[in-house]
Amino acid sequence: MTPTVHHGAMFDTDELVINMGPQHPSTHGVLRVVLRLDGEKVVDADVVIGYLHRGIEKLSENRNFTQIILLTDRMDYVAAATNNVGYCETIEKLMSIEVPRRARYVRTILCELQRIASHCLWLGTHAMDIGAMTVFLYAFRERELILDLFEEFCGARLTYNSMRIGGLPQDLPPGWDKKVLEFCSIMDGKLDEYEELLTHNRIWLERTKGVGVLTAAEAIDLGLSGPPLRGSGVPRDVRKDEPYAAYDEMEFDIPIGTAGDTYDRYLVRLEEFRQSLRIIRQATQGVPEGPIVGKVPRLIKPPAGETYHAIESPKGELGYFIVCDGKNTNPYRFRVRPPSFCNLQALRRMTKGHLVADVVALIGSLDVVLGEVDR
Amino acid sequence: MIDSFVFPLLKILIVLNATLVGVTYMVLLERKVIAWAQSRLGPMRVGPYGILQPIADAVKLMLKEDITPTRADKWVFTLAPIISMVPALIIYAVIPFGDHVQLFGRSVSLYITDINVGLLYVVSVASVGVYGIILAGYASNSKFPLLASLRASAQLISYEVAVTLTLVSVILMSGTLSMVGIVRAQESSHMWYAFVQPLAFVIFFIGGLAETNRAPFDLPEAEQELTGGFHTEYSGMRFALFFLAEYANMIVVSSVATTLFLGGWLPPFPNIGFLSFLHFIPGWIWFLFKSFVFLYIFIWVRATLPRYRYDQLMRLGWKVLIPLAIVNLVVTAIIKVALS
Amino acid sequence: MGEAIAFYTISAFILGFAVLVVTARDTVHSILFLVADFLFVAALYVLLHAEFLAVIQLLVYAGGIVVLYLFVVMLVNLKRPAEDYKDPRRRSALGFGLAAAILAELAAIGAWSYTTPPHVVAESASTAMPFTGNTEQVGWLLYTSYLIPFEIASMLLLVAMIGAIILAKREL
Numbered sequence: 001m002t003p004t005v006h007h008g009a010m011f012d013t014d015e016l017v018i019n020m021g022p023q024h025p026s027t028h029g030v031l032r033v034v035l036r037l038d039g040e041k042v043v044d045a046d047v048v049i050g051y052l053h054r055g056i057e058k059l060s061e062n063r064n065f066t067q068i069i070l071l072t073d074r075m076d077y078v079a080a081a082t083n084n085v086g087y088c089e090t091i092e093k094l095m096s097i098e099v100p101r102r103a104r105y106v107r108t109i110l111c112e113l114q115r116i117a118s119h120c121l122w123l124g125t126h127a128m129d130i131g132a133m134t135v136f137l138y139a140f141r142e143r144e145l146i147l148d149l150f151e152e153f154c155g156a157r158l159t160y161n162s163m164r165i166g167g168l169p170q171d172l173p174p175g176w177d178k179k180v181l182e183f184c185s186i187m188d189g190k191l192d193e194y195e196e197l198l199t200h201n202r203i204w205l206e207r208t209k210g211v212g213v214l215t216a217a218e219a220i221d222l223g224l225s226g227p228p229l230r231g232s233g234v235p236r237d238v239r240k241d242e243p244y245a246a247y248d249e250m251e252f253d254i255p256i257g258t259a260g261d262t263y264d265r266y267l268v269r270l271e272e273f274r275q276s277l278r279i280i281r282q283a284t285q286g287v288p289e290g291p292i293v294g295k296v297p298r299l300i301k302p303p304a305g306e307t308y309h310a311i312e313s314p315k316g317e318l319g320y321f322i323v324c325d326g327k328n329t330n331p332y333r334f335r336v337r338p339p340s341f342c343n344l345q346a347l348r349r350m351t352k353g354h355l356v357a358d359v360v361a362l363i364g365s366l367d368v369v370l371g372e373v374d375r
Numbered sequence: 376m377i378d379s380f381v382f383p384l385l386k387i388l389i390v391l392n393a394t395l396v397g398v399t400y401m402v403l404l405e406r407k408v409i410a411w412a413q414s415r416l417g418p419m420r421v422g423p424y425g426i427l428q429p430i431a432d433a434v435k436l437m438l439k440e441d442i443t444p445t446r447a448d449k450w451v452f453t454l455a456p457i458i459s460m461v462p463a464l465i466i467y468a469v470i471p472f473g474d475h476v477q478l479f480g481r482s483v484s485l486y487i488t489d490i491n492v493g494l495l496y497v498v499s500v501a502s503v504g505v506y507g508i509i510l511a512g513y514a515s516n517s518k519f520p521l522l523a524s525l526r527a528s529a530q531l532i533s534y535e536v537a538v539t540l541t542l543v544s545v546i547l548m549s550g551t552l553s554m555v556g557i558v559r560a561q562e563s564s565h566m567w568y569a570f571v572q573p574l575a576f577v578i579f580f581i582g583g584l585a586e587t588n589r590a591p592f593d594l595p596e597a598e599q600e601l602t603g604g605f606h607t608e609y610s611g612m613r614f615a616l617f618f619l620a621e622y623a624n625m626i627v628v629s630s631v632a633t634t635l636f637l638g639g640w641l642p643p644f645p646n647i648g649f650l651s652f653l654h655f656i657p658g659w660i661w662f663l664f665k666s667f668v669f670l671y672i673f674i675w676v677r678a679t680l681p682r683y684r685y686d687q688l689m690r691l692g693w694k695v696l697i698p699l700a701i702v703n704l705v706v707t708a709i710i711k712v713a714l715s
Numbered sequence: 716m717g718e719a720i721a722f723y724t725i726s727a728f729i730l731g732f733a734v735l736v737v738t739a740r741d742t743v744h745s746i747l748f749l750v751a752d753f754l755f756v757a758a759l760y761v762l763l764h765a766e767f768l769a770v771i772q773l774l775v776y777a778g779g780i781v782v783l784y785l786f787v788v789m790l791v792n793l794k795r796p797a798e799d800y801k802d803p804r805r806r807s808a809l810g811f812g813l814a815a816a817i818l819a820e821l822a823a824i825g826a827w828s829y830t831t832p833p834h835v836v837a838e839s840a841s842t843a844m845p846f847t848g849n850t851e852q853v854g855w856l857l858y859t860s861y862l863i864p865f866e867i868a869s870m871l872l873l874v875a876m877i878g879a880i881i882l883a884k885r886e887l
Contacts, residue, residue: 040685131590131682137413203591203681357594357684451743492850495770502778506750509782513743513789521789532782552850 015043020359022051028125028363029370033347035359042359045351047344052374060334065091065165065300068334073159075336076372079118081110081150082313084163089244090309090320091165094302102290103167104246109180109283110153110162111245111311112276116187117146118314118367119269119276123194126266126364130207135197142190145183152176165300167293177284184277191273199270208262212350212362215260222349223342226316227268228366232260238312245311249286250279262365269367272314301329308337315339315367338372386487390467394623399429401622405674412678432615439611444516447608452514456609456616459507462500463623469493470630471555473640473658485640485659486555493554494546497631498539501586505531507620508605515608524605526685527595531586533692538582540700541575544707545635548572558639565645569636574703576636578696580672583628585692587621590677594685629669630662637665721762729755742788746781753777767850 021032030051036044056075060068072083085107092099099107124139147157152173154162162168198204214222219232229236237254239247255271257264304326310319316339323333343366350362403418403425410417418425443452473485490496505528512524545568546552549560561567569576585592596604606617633639640658644650683691732752739745753776760769857865 127681131593132680134409134413134678137415141414197679198681201681203683206687207681207684355684355686448741448743451747454747490766492766492770495767495774495850499770499774499778502774503750505778505782506785509785509789510743510747513785525786525789528782528786532779 018356022048028368031344031363031368031370031373033359033363035351035356037356040355042351042354042356045348045359047347049341049344049370049373052370054375056375057334057336061330061332064329065302065331068331069163069165070159070161072336073161074371075338075375076118076313076315076318076340076369077158078121078369079114079314080158080160081114081162082118082311082318084160085111085245086309086311086313086318087320088163088165089311090307090322091300091302093309094305094307094322094324095165095300097166097294097296099167099294100291101246101288103292103294105283105287106168106172106292107163108246108250109280109287110150112279112283113146113149113180115276115314116273116280117143119273120146122269122314122364122367126361126367127198129360129364130204132198132201132204135194138190138193138197142187145186149176149179149183152179164293164296166296167291169293171292172287177287180280180284184281187273187277191270195270199267205263207358207361208266208365210259211262211354211358212365213259213261214346214350218349219260219346222346224316224346225339225342226312226314226367227265227272228316228343228346230255231257231265231268233258238310238317242310244309246283247279250282252279262361265365299329302326310337313339315369315372316343336372336375338375340366340368340370340372344368344373382483383487387468390472390487391464394464394467394626395619397626398619398622399433401626401670402432402618403429404670405622405677408671408674409678412675436615437612441612442608442610444608447516448514451510453613455507455511455514456613456620457507458510459504459620460616460623462504463620463627466497466500466627466631469496469554470627470634471558471639472662476657489553489555492552494542494552494557494635497554498535498542501624501627502532502535504624507617511609511617512605515605517608520605520607523595523607527588527605530588530592530595530685530688530692533689534582534585534592534696537578537692537696537700538586540697540704541572541579541582542635544572544575544700544704547704547707547711554634554639557635558641561638562641567636567638567641572636572703572707574699575707576632578700578703579632579636580669581696582692583632584673584676585688587624587628587673589621589625589673591680591682592688593677594682594688625670625673626666629666629673632669633662633665718762722759725755725758725762729759743785746784746788749784750777750781753781765849767853 016037018035018037019032020035022030024031032048032051034046034048035042036046054074056071060071063071069084069087072087073080075083089099091097120139120143124136124143127133127135127139150160150162151157153176154160154169156162214224214228214232216233219229219234224232225236233256235254235256238244239252240254252275255268255275257268302322302324304324306321306323308319308321310317312318317337318339319337321333321335321337322331323335325332347362347366350366351359354362406428407417407425418428421427421431443449468487469490471484471486471489475482475484477483508524508531509528512521512527515521545557548568548571549557551557551560557568564571584590588596596606606614609617640662642653642656642658642661644653729752732748732755735748736745736752739748753772757769757772757777760766760772
């Protein structure tokens, strides 16, 4: 079954089929990649998913809209609050509920904190896959600070259930905003530490420059979103193009890459760290007073109809498509457009022609979370 | 009688024991240093500050079940880790820890022996150490360890060339192949060879990293790679031997680097008058201190740098280090001829 | 006295391992016995006060050439079953014939050297050398009297390397 390969050399060689995963230190979850190798070069990479499928979409059909918030936490479990925000905003759009300004600001702060936490995890695991194991511990040290902030706010460290339809379940604890600003100043210094260790390191450059190049046209064709898309030079960010929460009142830039390789995606995410800190500072210092939750009917029964709403999660464009038939308190169909699922399709195109050791770097560069891919 | 049998035997016993204890404590040192670099503490539970951790590890590994793959070649499977470990230990026969000391009314030399081709002996024994890796991969009777062992041994052989070329530059400077002679040559020229041959020093160190399969050249044994490394099928005491052999090789490279480039047992600053109190510290303490500095740098590099991909690793060895070593050699030779 | 004991012990090991090389079933075992053989030959060189040669034997032969043999054997996987062989008796006849020829040659050389006085060149060469160490003497001879064979040997190695690269490289 392994075809022979003719190179023009004196010998013909066979292709080797290697299975990577589903249990593997570097596949970031239960991802399985079946590689066809010619020597060390990857000829084809067949991605097999589904090992973490828990039936979240089907389960949602039997739960009312407030209970579904719990389920959305578990999709992208690295940045759970973002999932919550996306879902609540979709229902608010369907039911035309107005969210008070204070709630929108707090949602922005929490989303950006999640972005930093998710990127910390990405940086740590990506660097560790390429061999720089110290960055892993440094990044997780900072992630702990964010998780402490969340614990103070809603009591949980990973799956927050921190949003409600129309606002938030509770207001900010006193002194929380000062802690957030303290965190921002700590994080700035730490980002310089990470940059010093990696950005101009010769070995890092050799491992990431020119690896996994995707042109802008290819990225758009594959349906990418988030840092993989922006790293290829396409200036698309849902926060700017279709602002939600309080993003229309914030000043920030979108980092865009040029070469579309792993190094550019790394630089894009690193700059996103800094822009997130900028947004958090603006939002924390400008949080208006007011109610934390809007006028929401006691029984959430949206009118018949369907809607799609997308937000910018740390991984990319996270979209929710909800169909209601107007008669139940459960959705008729709950469909998620997970950014990791769509981004993962690029893996096949990116790994062609690269060596085996690059596959790990590329999976890390796409930043996939299997909870989101499989739901 | 005593001089030719008893003292060498005693020296061998001391050196072997010290090396083996040193190797097991190297494991602890590495875990601690890497932990401190990563804002952690490392092993702390076993003994005060984790001092007894290596003993716990050794006991654990010895008590593990002895698993041999069914169709593996039993003799070769057991022989491979031994072949990995032995060269690291016997190189100590020529490494000089210090000059002579007065013991029981005799002048006892602080090295087991001084053969007139000492440096070549070191290189040749190190090249025999490659067999351990090749045979480990072969004896496991599984295609992934085989491929990984071939890659690891190809890496070792390539960097051996670069390292040997730097050693030739050192020989040009000292005019002798004997290890004690090289240290005495540094003594008489009042200049450690690290300062006279900085390029050779750097190439030797990088080559040493690659020879011992240490980061950033540890791709053949990294867990993140698909081919699980040549010691995948090994467990228990055999795996412990491989593991310890790697550390033993590290210590050997550090000792050789100390002898060749940092003046062996010589104290620093021999010319500065007010620093002459340094001469009261015995030579072998200087030797150990310098070797320790090298070992610390080995661990430091591992904690900091990412890892090279295999083709980049080979390209570095063949296209960068070997040409640089040759250039260094030619320049050294020209300068030596011009100055004499 | 000690030298004689050492010599006979080492020779016994060499011959023993040589027999094992030829009779081992598995090719890899055969190669490992060959390595052991080379180690003992190096010991023999040390007995003859040719330390440089001993170390070079280890470095080049045991550490380089036999590693190459090992690579080839492992990658090519020579494990043909015994039934494949056409006629064991014909092959052993060929083996014995060759062995008899070599034995005759050795005997002839031994008889000739016994009757002829030793060549005098080595003595005059050694008095002209400014060094006394073993390594220095070998180096001196290589670069003065035997320079051309040295250069030809390095050309041969270069040709072998280029040949290997051409055989294995891909269409680039």
